[in-house]
Amino acid sequence: MESELVVQNLTVRYGAVVAAEGVSFTVKPGECVVLLGANGAGKTSTLHGIGGLTPSVGTVRLGDVELGHLSASRRARAGLGHVLEGRHVFPDMTVAENLDVARPRSGAKPPVRPLELLPELKEHLNRAAGRLSGGQQQMLAIARAVAGAPQAIMLDEPTNGLAPKLVARTTEIIATLRDLGYAVLVVEQRLEVAQNLAADVLVLRHGHIVHEVNGTDPELPDLLHAAYLS
Ligand SMILES: Nc1ncnc2c1ncn2[C@@H]1O[C@H](COP(=O)(O)OP(=O)(O)OP(=O)(O)O)[C@@H](O)[C@H]1O
Numbered sequence: 043m044e045s046e047l048v049v050q051n052l053t054v055r056y057g058a059v060v061a062a063e064g065v066s067f068t069v070k071p072g073e074c075v076v077l078l079g080a081n082g083a084g085k086t087s088t089l090h091g092i093g094g095l096t097p098s099v100g101t102v103r104l105g106d107v108e109l110g111h112l113s114a115s116r117r118a119r120a121g122l123g124h125v126l127e128g129r130h131v132f133p134d135m136t137v138a139e140n141l142d143v144a145r146p147r148s149g150a151k152p153p154v155r156p157l158e159l160l161p162e163l164k165e166h167l168n169r170a171a172g173r174l175s176g177g178q179q180q181m182l183a184i185a186r187a188v189a190g191a192p193q194a195i196m197l198d199e200p201t202n203g204l205a206p207k208l209v210a211r212t213t214e215i216i217a218t219l220r221d222l223g224y225a226v227l228v229v230e231q232r233l234e235v236a237q238n239l240a241a242d243v244l245v246l247r248h249g250h251i252v253h254e255v256n257g258t259d260p261e262l263p264d265l266l267h268a269a270y271l272s
Pocket residue numbers: 056059060061079080081082083084085086087088
């Protein structure tokens with residue numbers, strides 16, 4: 043996995059609403075970038091624009107491959123993993139079946155097997171995914187993304203609604219993905235996730251990147267506070 047994710051001048055509009063404008067950043071392999079910002083700042087729209095789930099203009103490149111003209115499914119096949127907000131597992135399929143259908147037809151193997159990364163899923167392999175707890179469904183959603191043998195992984199609010207212990211576990215999994223060499227892009231509401239990951243943080247406000255700092259920067263809480271209020 044040596045592909046960097048490059049986003050240049052990405053703009054996402056919904057009719058007259060400009061959700062993200064001129065957004066540019068790079069996520070290198072083995073690096074984690076976290077998008078923080080208030081509700082409506084444009085975080086999910088940015089991820090959806092990159093993933094091809096919503097129309098956008100600008101450049102999205104993964105390694106040498108231009109993704110901008112590709113459908114969402116082709117972007118996934120090109121190596122862009124996307125863990126959507128809200129977990130999106132197939133509720134009537136078992137955990138094992140959810141993982142099976144996520145495997146790429148190319149036969150490409152991920153650097154870590156999903157169940158090695160998330161051994162807590164092993165005891166639930168024969169359960170319907172819809173019967174798992176919210177936290178377990180989040181783990182399965184991440185495992186599905188890994189099963190797809192991506193180069194880069196985007197996660198949209200992966201800790202949303204999770205108990206503190208599971209927030210910590212999810213943060214640990216994101217750190218492992220980064221350390222395995224994936225380019226990891228995370229949308230978060232929780233400052234402590236970015237701090238604990240010591241990630242590069244992009245603060246979004248009204249669809250624009252207004253700050254770019256490390257998660258450990260002591261000024262980050264104040265910068266974020268100001269961006270939330272303005
Ligand atoms: N499908 C849509 N149609 C019209 N406007 C939309 C749509 N989706 C998002 N928006 C608007 O685009 C802007 C950015 O929304 P977005 O969901 O990307 O922000 P966000 O930072 O992810 O917020 P949240 O944390 O609440 O998910 C907001 O003004 C929102 O109302």
